[in-house]
Amino acid sequence: MDCVLGVDVGGSSTRCAVASSAGRCLGYAKGGGGNPISVGAHAAIETVAGGIGLALERAKIGGERIVAVVFCMAGGLTSEDTAAFGDTLRELGIRAAPTPAGDLFGNFCSGTWQTSGYLLESGTGAGALRIEDGEVAKTSDGLGWLLGDEGSGFWIGRRVVRAALADLDDRGPRTRLTELVLGRLGLAREGQPDCGRDLVDGRPAVVIPALRMIYKWRPVELAGFAAEAFAAGDDAVAAAIREEAALSLDNTLAAVSRPGIRGPVVIAGSVLLNNPGLLDRVKGLAARHLPQAAFIPVPDGVAGAVTLALRQIGVQVGRAQFEAITDSLAALPNR
Amino acid sequence: MDCVLGVDVGGSSTRCAVASSAGRCLGYAKGGGGNPISVGAHAAIETVAGGIGLALERAKIGGERIVAVVFCMAGGLTSEDTAAFGDTLRELGIRAAPTPAGDLFGNFCSGTWQTSGYLLESGTGAGALRIEDGEVAKTSDGLGWLLGDEGSGFWIGRRVVRAALADLDDRGPRTRLTELVLGRLGLAREGQPDCGRDLVDGRPAVVIPALRMIYKWRPVELAGFAAEAFAAGDDAVAAAIREEAALSLDNTLAAVSRPGIRGPVVIAGSVLLNNPGLLDRVKGLAARHLPQAAFIPVPDGVAGAVTLALRQIGVQVGRAQFEAITDSLAALPNR
Known part of the structure; x- marks a missing residue:
């Protein structure tokens, strides 16, 4: 029985699924971030190799049975990525070369x-x-x-933090986001709407430790503050951001x-x-x-990666075959 | 004759001036970035020491004559900065400890x-x-x-680049900024308004090399694109950003x-x-x-740093004294 492998490689998690050529998912595994851009080439390969190995083990099949592999990944695969992931596959006994697809396209096909x-x-x-x-x-x-x-999490979170700081600075309207942002930073307790209004150089003292904390992070970590835009209820500033x-x-x-x-x-x-x-x-x-x-x-692109791998070996994936893929994937114990 | 030292420490350039207690500037020197946050502690100290040494040399006075020193710097001085800059001053024969002031306040006093x-x-x-x-x-x-x-250079430059990419993406209006941004990146020649509209995945091919270039930079380097907002004339998108x-x-x-x-x-x-x-x-x-x-x-904060140092030793800096500072500073050969 020929099988295919679909891998949805993300910056914070990676999902691998093995399916039969009839479209039945046989094994699934989830691991950490596997995108070389986000986590570095070495960690990416280790994570992806671990995930594929576990998915094969759970599917109870050997790598030699895999005849097509699709990697869905943001930014696509460079020629070095393709070579490195190809080596990983060969070490697992998989002779098929990895075919890259965009992460958004993988999600569509899921x-x-x-x-x-x-x-x-x-x-x-x-x-x-x-x-x-x-x-x-x-x-x-x-x-x-x-x-x-x-309109992304980063885009919303950045606006949330900037709105809170503009409030503290008197450049923007008072907003409940200020209390929520300072609370998340551990700089104020809930129910203290005037927290941090002690002044240094005519500026709320709390602004300085807030800046010091956030500028130590990677910028994308501001995406964590998107939750505050949705938690702030009918606050006018939060509603405008949403x-x-x-x-x-x-x-x-x-x-x-x-x-x-x-x-x-x-x-x-x-x-x-x-x-x-x-x-x-x-x-x-x-x-x-x-x-x-x-x-x-859709929760992720792994069903799409499997679908694309099946199409690569000439399987026509219509409604019935697609439902077979997603139903069998959903029924797997670790999914 | 007692003298004072004013230092305006910036991320990309540092200015030092030595003045007599009568408010006459005697020596001036300009060096590279001296802010420990921007350039690292070691390079910062080397730059600042070099600038002060040169200003003293040009003023033809010894460090022991300096009775007050003001450092104007973004972010202020941490206790480690103060200790390190204090060591630098002592090596130059200056016994006065550095007094920190904010960079914006230094500019006001200039x-x-x-x-x-x-x-x-x-x-x-x-x-x-x-x-x-x-x-x-x-x-x-x-x-x-x-x-x-x-409203800063970064703020304007980021909007300029985002507007150009939104144009290429069909998310935003056509704008002359696109041609200007691609031109600055070396990805298109002027007079080719449709440059880079060959498609890959239904997106202008030029978008990918543009992203790769810009994401390799430090984010603040986007400030360089602020010039395009002012160069784009009556372009509606550029006018809205301005x-x-x-x-x-x-x-x-x-x-x-x-x-x-x-x-x-x-x-x-x-x-x-x-x-x-x-x-x-x-x-x-x-x-x-x-x-x-x-x-x-005002061009910078060095006259302000001198003014603050004079006030520290009890000099009343009124209109006449202030004009003496700025006129004598402007007359120095390296200013």
Whole structure:
């Protein structure tokens, strides 16, 4: 029995699944971050090798049975990555070379067997795709925290912290976000709305330790403050940030949408998946350019990586085969 | 004759001046970046020691004649900085300990002998102060590129690059900034407005090399693209960025302004000094909360550091003494 391997390589976690050529998932394993850009080449290879080894073990099959491998990864695979991951596969007895695919495309293929439609993601980053004839026909955003990712967790979290500091500085309106941000930093307790208003140089003293803490982090860690925008209830500043995030995500989706391609719209990323109010608002806005589109949430791209690997060996993945993949994957003990 | 030493320590350049207790500047030297946060403790001390040594040499006085030293520096001096700079001074024969002052306050004191008024700065960063009774009474912004600095060079440059990428992505309007940004990156020649519109995954191919280049830089280097906002003429996107910068800077100034304190408003930083259109717009906006205030541009904080050092030894620096400092400083050969 020929088998395939799908690997969804993320910056903070990596998922591997082994499936039979009939589309039945036989083994699954999840590990830490495996993207060489995020964690370094050495750690990436160790994580990915560990995940694939465990998935094969759980599937109770040897690496020699794997005839196709798809790696879905942000930024794609460089020629060095391909060589390094190829060595890893050979050490596990897998002769098939890794085929790279984009992480957003992997997520799209996790949501539908259809070969046209859209993907909209908002997690730490944010971006959108239009898929036609099983290929990426248009990409918008996904440009990273410094240059794009509008409506992403980083984008929201950065605005949350800046709004809190503007409040403390008298440059911006008073907002409950201030208390929430200082609370998360351990610089104020809840229920003390005037916390940290002792002055140094006419500025609340708490600003200096807050700056010192945050500038020690990697910038993307500001994404952690996105939760405060959703926790702040009807606070006007927080509501404006949430609304601007929804408008930005719809703008990114609108940039790839095309009248002849109706959907579905696959939805990925923790910010959209964990905040139903935001997702509903994005759906409402998108109805103007994508009327009647179905929205399909997906947790990650591993089912898509398996689907792409099966297609690579000539398997036609239609509705029934796709449901076989996702149902058998969901039934695996470690999934 | 007792003398004083004023040092304006910046991230990219450091200025030292020696003055007599009568307020006549006798020696001046300029060196590279001397802020331990930006360049590291070792390089900072070497630069500052070299600058002070050269200023003393040019003043033709020995270190033992220096009775007061003021260091103006962003972020202030930590206790380790103070100890390390103190060692440097002793090696040059200077027994006086370094007194720290903020860089924005040094800039204010470079512009006026008056002990109340305002400072508004926009260079790589941006912030404002209100001064009362010769001390900082209120501070707003100056929070760095990630958390504040609204209307700064970084703030403008980041918007310029994001607008260009949004144009290439079809998320934003067409703008001349795209051509200017790609030109600065060496990815397109001027006069080719459709440059880089060959597609990969439905995205202009030029986006990928642009991202790779910029993400290799330190984020603050985006400040270099602020020039494109001013070079783009009547382009609507560039004009909107310039207007938003002016509104942000006025908002920061308004946050520190107080009816009883009329001015002057000392203006510092390359973005405000090199772009008269922006400065005029900020002046116009500020007239609403600071009517009739005089605006005084200053190139740096070294005259302010000298002024603060003279005040430390009990010299009353009024209009005549202040003009003696700035006139004698301007007349020095290396200034």
